[in-house]
Amino acid sequence: MTHIDFAYPRDSNTQTNGKTDPAGEIHPCSACTVRTLTVCAALEAEELRRLAEILQTTRFDAGHTVFGEGDPAETLYNVTSGTVKVYKLLPDGRRQITGFLLPGDFFGLSVNDSYAYTAETVTPVSLCRFPRRRMEALLDEFPKMQRRLFSMASNELAAAQDQMLLLGRKTAKEKICSFLLLLSQRASRRGHKTNPVHVPMSRADIADYLGLTTETVSRTFTQLKTSRVISLLEGNKVQIQDMDDLLDLAEGA
Amino acid sequence: MTHIDFAYPRDSNTQTNGKTDPAGEIHPCSACTVRTLTVCAALEAEELRRLAEILQTTRFDAGHTVFGEGDPAETLYNVTSGTVKVYKLLPDGRRQITGFLLPGDFFGLSVNDSYAYTAETVTPVSLCRFPRRRMEALLDEFPKMQRRLFSMASNELAAAQDQMLLLGRKTAKEKICSFLLLLSQRASRRGHKTNPVHVPMSRADIADYLGLTTETVSRTFTQLKTSRVISLLEGNKVQIQDMDDLLDLAEGA
DNA sequence: CCGCCGCCATGACATGGATCAAAGAATAAA
């Protein structure tokens, strides 16, 4: 969903699985997030210092629930490394993943007092935490940050509308092609290799993101492979043979 | 999409079909929108005066395109009366309606320079126009307005996620029930009668909103009627027989 | 009043994707 055109260098020394560093000092990981904010919002030194003061860093294994739907919304998160999925459930367990969050993306923003969705790690992940109260105070103080957050929300909204078009009107093949294209574009915006594109999530996750079943996702992948549109590489990588082909297939043209 | 808990009184003397009133004076219709903003953002007298200065009012017949996908995004709109639909198209004409806008709702906000969707009137509609440049200047000047707009965008985002769950994972019957429930809730929030709920849009529009065909929408309505969950009244009204039933049906419980 | 046209309903049939089942691959555990 919201993402920011900046790639993080890898960092290592944050705590693992929910233990957070004490606030108030600039951490290698924190520094990355702060740098992101600088790039995007052109923050002043003073704003940066204040942001660095309030953020904490956390690290989780794959498959860890960061927060659940309905939990009190006390923290805003920013992904430093890894992939996070956010989803909603129906009472009988049907699941819709509404977004995959990559490094640079924020999540956990809520206007209400509780989260409207569950957030779970797909890979090992490190996160920056911004306590909500302190973040809100900061936003009041620095309208420029508020503005930046608003612009991120608008972008997410546009992405959500694209996703509605996909879910409501595209065929399975179009959905998969759109998905690969999206991953490729996001990789490019973050300055990564766009072509053999890295697909870190399972077939089940892809299915729940696209409104399909794992079987259909799997079959469609092999179908695309057979018709030489893509090829599947080692390490969850997908090679796109002809980008223009894929673009056409994604829109049924 | 974003809506504001306030019902407009009817007003009459704005221009018809695209002709706009001159800016700079408070118009009966404008006054309504300004009042809305007051209620929601607790604006100061000064802020109100400035808002009133920049807004214009317009009126359109049913079936009129307010703006198209890709048009330069120069205006923010607020619905004063009537219903507007916003939608995206695929190259072959498949359509996804991403929202119905009722009195009090804003639309036409864009972070880019062009609109990401088409907006078209469903019924005769009157609108308030806020020229983008002047609106942005105003937002810079009054962070409180910016904040309110952000909170609206966040609400819309939450609604969009609900809609993704609906489009990706609900059955036709669940979709229709959720839709009726949504209309009922929105009517209630705007202080209108919630039970015989007014459904101003055509079967085709409902279908394109829910990712179905008109035939399926029609069949599902009769099915719900036959099983005594709803009954269809005069004047595009739908009577909900048992709200709790409908709530369960909407989630497959 | 009549005839046209756009919406809505309903029936018959087709099909894309779901479901059910089971056999490989990959990964983790022992």
Added chain:
DNA sequence: TTTATTCTTTGATCCATGTCATGGCGGCGG
């Protein structure tokens, strides 16, 4: 290394919903 365990692929079948076709109803213009 062997054995669980989980993920992926593939096949066979089914069904919810789409597609196509037809008739009714209501509004509007002539």
